[in-house]
Amino acid sequence: MVELGDDAGDRALWRRWYSGTANSVPQPDVMILAAYAEGRLSETEAAPVEAWLALHPAALDDVVAARDMTLHPPRIAFATIVTQASALVPNNVVNLRRAAPRWRNALAWSGIAASLAVASLGGFAMGNDAYASLATPQVVATGATESFDTPTSLDSLVDDSGT
């Protein structure tokens, strides 16, 4: 049986027409191509898809492959592929942190500020205590404990130096 494409005259005629026509048809989006593959488009909707396919006949392979894949879906993949693809989306814990409400952030900053204030006050108090504890032995060492603790003794010392 003679195939349609065997006629050299027809082929030449087609080539002559094909080379003389405009070759710009907008590419249909993936969703439209998928719908076309499943035969869900009306004749009117399918027309621009077929006009584009006529200019890009290799793209028909995608349509055919998509249709076949639906009929015989493969289910086997390497474990490494699944692991890598799964890792593209982080765990929900991370997402929850990202989506934390503003009041939670405010609360966190308040806590930090309060901690700093407590630490500052504590440090100040501890500094005072340390000064007192350092000053006392020094006075004891100099033997001036009484004069430091009792102003009257200090007055008497002044009086003594004044006389």
Added chain:
Amino acid sequence: MADDIDLAALCRGDKAAWDLFVRRYAGLILSAVRGPARPGTELEDMVQEVFTRLCRNDYRLLKSYDATRAGLSTWLTIVARSTARDMQRRRTPPVTPIDSVPEIAFAVTDEPVEKLRLPDELLSPRQKLIVALIYERDMDVAEIAKSLAIDPQTVRSTHHKAMLKLREHFAALEKREKG
């Protein structure tokens, strides 16, 4: 919902929904990218690129899927094959195996180059597609019928009508030129 996968939850960043989606469709995507992939291509990289595209920019591509228009498997296959071809275009210069080029492309003819723009609407899109598959891809009637999910007789009659139109068009054109 598509194939018991909650796409709405998936697009909100639900990890469990994403993992289920990956387990369910990794095999399909691997099989889809294998078609356009050249020998020696890292298929795993291609699959990873497909999944990356699906979740990139807050799942923009995945959100464009419309379950009322086509099945998820069909849509994913076209996305995967398109991604695979894009990757190959980026990585290697375009090379066409000589065996896949129709002989007509090499033919040297003495035919005059067409100066006039020919009317696109002369053939219907379906006629253009069928004739292009016959003469540009050298497909036979059975292959075309299977690819377009139509009857082989429809392919023959569509081709016949298309060629009649072309013959009439060029006959009228030549008559006008001579006259």
